[in-house]
Amino acid sequence: MGNSNSKHYECSCSGHDIFLDDPPDKFCSRCEALFSTVKNLQQLTANTRSGDIYKYYTIREAERNASRGCPLCREFRTWAYEWITTGRRSQWFLCTDNAQLPRRGRQNPDSKYSEEVLTSRYIMAVDKAGSERKFLALHRCPPDLKDPSGEFLESTPVSYEMGSYATAIEVVRRINHCAAKHGACDNFSMPYLPSRVISVGSLREAQQARLHIAERGQRGHYVALSYCWGPPGSQALMTRMDNIDKNTHHLNLEALSKTIQDAIAFTRKLDIRYLWVDALCIIQDSPADKESAIDSMGQIYRNATLTLAAANAKKADDGFLKARRSPWNMDRGIQLPFRLPDGNMGKIVAVRCKRISPGSLAANRQPIDYRAWTLQERLLSPRLVVFGETSARWQCQTVQQESIFRSEIQDLTDDFVALPESVFKGQPEKRFKERYQMTTKDKQQTRKEQISLWQKIVVDYTIRQIGDPEDRLPAIAGIVAKLETVWNDRCIAGLWVECLPENLFWSFGGAPLAPSLTQYLAPSWSWVHVNAIKLERRDPRLRIIECSTIPVNTEVPLGKLKGGILRVSGAIRIGEITATFKYDQTWFYIDKGNNITFLQLGYRQGKANKDEQAIGLILMLEDYVHGRNAVYTRIGIFYNSNPLEWDIAEEYIVSII
Known part of the structure; x- marks a missing residue:
C-alpha cells in the first residue's frame, strides 16, 4: 500500500499484557466516531488514492484535543513526535491496512457495511503525499468482557497462548504457504532423518514419546529445537550410554526439562511425528558420538521442516510456552466504540505502534541470542518459529520475522542477517561462478x-x-x-x-x-x-x-x-x-x-x-x-x-x- 517505508514498529504492549483503560468520556468527535458509523467504516477501507478516506487531524489539532483529555489524540500526538519532524499543520488521514481497491458501481457508503474492516489488523496514518505508516494495532476485547464484537472481528485477541492450537494451526498454514509460494525458500522435499530423533507420539492415539533410531536412508518430516541449556544441571534427563536402550522404548515426559516438554507438546499439535533435540538425540557421554553429531549439526537444522526457537528461556527448565510480560514499557489499550454488521455496537481495542530503533532492539536481545550455538541454528533453519518474550514469530528466507498473528513488532530490523538464497535451494538458480x-x-x-x-x-x-x-x-x-x-x-x-x-x-x-x-x-x-x-x-x-x-x-x-x-x-x-x-x-x-x-x-x-x-x-x-x-x-x-x-x-x- 502506498509508499510505506521499511522501519521498526512495535505495539507498545505484548500479546499477553495489554492493559485496558476504563471507557473514557472525553473522546473528541472524530475519534469517537472512528468506527461507530457505516460511513466512517467505508472511508477507513477506501482506496488511499480515491480521496474518500477518513479525514483525521493535523498534529496541532491533535495536540489541542489531547490537552482536553482525548486519549486517542494523545496517542496520535505521541506517535507523531516519534515519526514526524516537520509539518505540524499538515493534514493526516486514516485507513486500514487492507484498504480496498476502487470498485465499479460502488453503492452509496451509507447503504452498505464495509466488512473489510472486520479483518483489519492496523490503522494506517496517511499524509497528503500518500505515504503510510502504522499508527494503531487493532485487537479484539478479552473474552471475559463478553463483548459482541468478538463474534465478528478477526483481529488478534488481546491475549493468546503461544502454545495454543490456534498458534499451531497458523504455523502449519505458514509452512504450507512458504512451501507453495516462496521462491527464495527451499523446495520442501521430504528430508532424511538424523540418526536419532524423538518420536513424539500422537495426542489422538495417546502414544508415548520415545527415542527413535532412524534406519539408513529413512525420510520423514521433523522439527528441530533451538534453545539454551543454561548452567550445569539444567537438563533433567539426557541420553547416555546407560539409558539409551530405555529411552528407545519410553521417555518419561515428567523427567524431561520443561523446554523439551513444551517442544514435544507443540510438535504434537503440528501433527509432525519427529523432533530433534540435542540433549536426547546425542549420546552425551560418548565423545565420538558428540563429535560426529557436531560435525552434522548444520545439516540437521538445514534439513528440518521447522525449527522451534525457545528464545525466551534462559535455561532448559524454564519452558517457552507460558505467558510472559513484555520487556518494553507498555501503554494502555484504548477501547473504542465499534459498529457491527448487525447494527449493534461493540468495542475494539486500539494500541499505538511504537518505533523501535536498531540500538534498542540490540539492547533487548533474547536469552537465546547470547548462546553461540544458536546462531547457526537460526541461520541454517529454512523455517523458524521464534517464541519470544512477547509473541511467537515466523521467519523463513522470504519473511524476516513476523508475528504469527500480525499484531506486534513488524519489520524487525533493517540489517537482518540471512544466508545467501542458494544455501536453501536444492538446485540453486543463483550461485557464484567459478x-x-x-x-x-x-x-x-x-x-x-x-x-x-x-x-x-x-x-x-x-x-x-x-x-x-x-x-x-x-x-x-x-x-x-x-x-x-x-x-x-x-x-x-x-x-x-x-x-x-x-x-x-x-x-x-x-x-x-x-x-x-x-x-x-x-x-x-x-x-x-x-x-x-x-x-x-x-x-x-x-x-x-x-x-x-x-x-x-x-x-x-x-x-x-x-x-x-x-x-x-x-x-x-x-x-x-x-x-x-x-x-x-x-x-x-x-x-x-x-x-x-x-x-x-x-x-x-x-x-x-x-x-x-x-x-x-x-x-x-x-x-x-x-x-x-x-x-x-x-x-x-x-x-x-x-x-x-x-x-x-x-x-x-x-x-x-
Whole structure:
C-alpha cells in the first residue's frame, strides 16, 4: 500500500499484557466516531488514492484535543513526535491496512457495511503525499468482557497462548504457504532423518514419546529445537550410554526439562511425528558420538521442516510456552466504540505502534541470542518459529520475522542477517561462478558481499557465550560448510581465503574468550580466541603467500585446531613497548620494553573522512627462520596518522602463528 517505508514498529504492549483503560468520556468527535458509523467504516477501507478516506487531524489539532483529555489524540500526538519532524499543520488521514481497491458501481457508503474492516489488523496514518505508516494495532476485547464484537472481528485477541492450537494451526498454514509460494525458500522435499530423533507420539492415539533410531536412508518430516541449556544441571534427563536402550522404548515426559516438554507438546499439535533435540538425540557421554553429531549439526537444522526457537528461556527448565510480560514499557489499550454488521455496537481495542530503533532492539536481545550455538541454528533453519518474550514469530528466507498473528513488532530490523538464497535451494538458480570465469566487476561484487555478510555474522557471534571455548569453531562449522560451497571459497580459522587481507582487519572489542585457558584455540591472527570483535572494511596493502591450519581431527577440517601459520609480504616498521601509568597514587615508568614489529595491512580514512591513516598489526617476535623470514604472533592493531612514513617502509616476508 502506498509508499510505506521499511522501519521498526512495535505495539507498545505484548500479546499477553495489554492493559485496558476504563471507557473514557472525553473522546473528541472524530475519534469517537472512528468506527461507530457505516460511513466512517467505508472511508477507513477506501482506496488511499480515491480521496474518500477518513479525514483525521493535523498534529496541532491533535495536540489541542489531547490537552482536553482525548486519549486517542494523545496517542496520535505521541506517535507523531516519534515519526514526524516537520509539518505540524499538515493534514493526516486514516485507513486500514487492507484498504480496498476502487470498485465499479460502488453503492452509496451509507447503504452498505464495509466488512473489510472486520479483518483489519492496523490503522494506517496517511499524509497528503500518500505515504503510510502504522499508527494503531487493532485487537479484539478479552473474552471475559463478553463483548459482541468478538463474534465478528478477526483481529488478534488481546491475549493468546503461544502454545495454543490456534498458534499451531497458523504455523502449519505458514509452512504450507512458504512451501507453495516462496521462491527464495527451499523446495520442501521430504528430508532424511538424523540418526536419532524423538518420536513424539500422537495426542489422538495417546502414544508415548520415545527415542527413535532412524534406519539408513529413512525420510520423514521433523522439527528441530533451538534453545539454551543454561548452567550445569539444567537438563533433567539426557541420553547416555546407560539409558539409551530405555529411552528407545519410553521417555518419561515428567523427567524431561520443561523446554523439551513444551517442544514435544507443540510438535504434537503440528501433527509432525519427529523432533530433534540435542540433549536426547546425542549420546552425551560418548565423545565420538558428540563429535560426529557436531560435525552434522548444520545439516540437521538445514534439513528440518521447522525449527522451534525457545528464545525466551534462559535455561532448559524454564519452558517457552507460558505467558510472559513484555520487556518494553507498555501503554494502555484504548477501547473504542465499534459498529457491527448487525447494527449493534461493540468495542475494539486500539494500541499505538511504537518505533523501535536498531540500538534498542540490540539492547533487548533474547536469552537465546547470547548462546553461540544458536546462531547457526537460526541461520541454517529454512523455517523458524521464534517464541519470544512477547509473541511467537515466523521467519523463513522470504519473511524476516513476523508475528504469527500480525499484531506486534513488524519489520524487525533493517540489517537482518540471512544466508545467501542458494544455501536453501536444492538446485540453486543463483550461485557464484567459478572465480576464474568472473569479470573484474563480478569479483569485486562477490568480495563485497562476502565481506559484508561475514562481518555481520562474526560480530553477532563473538558477543555470544559458549560453554566450552574449544567449540568456538565447531559451533559455526555448519554455516562455514554451506558458505564454502556457495562462495567457492575456503574458510581458514574463521577467515576467508579470497577475502583474507580484508578479514585480517579485526580489532579487539571485549575480554579474552577465556583468560586462564591453556588449550590452543586458533592462530593469533584469527579472531576466534577473543570476544566482541569489530571488523573494519579497509583497503588492504599486503600480499598473502601462505595460509594454513592443522585440525585436531583431519576428518573434521572445520572443527578444532592445533596449529596454523600465515605468511605475508608487507611493509614493516620496528618499535618498542614502553609505558607510563599510575596506580593507587603511584606512578610507574618502564625504561625499556620489548621490541615489537608493525605490519601494515592497508589504509583507512580518518575522522570525518579526512586524513588518511595507515592501519596494521602489532607483532611480537617469537623466533627466526632463515634470516629475515621471522616468526611472530599478533598482539594488537595500530592506526598511524602519518601514512607517508609507510610509503617508504621496506617490505619483508613474515610468518605469523
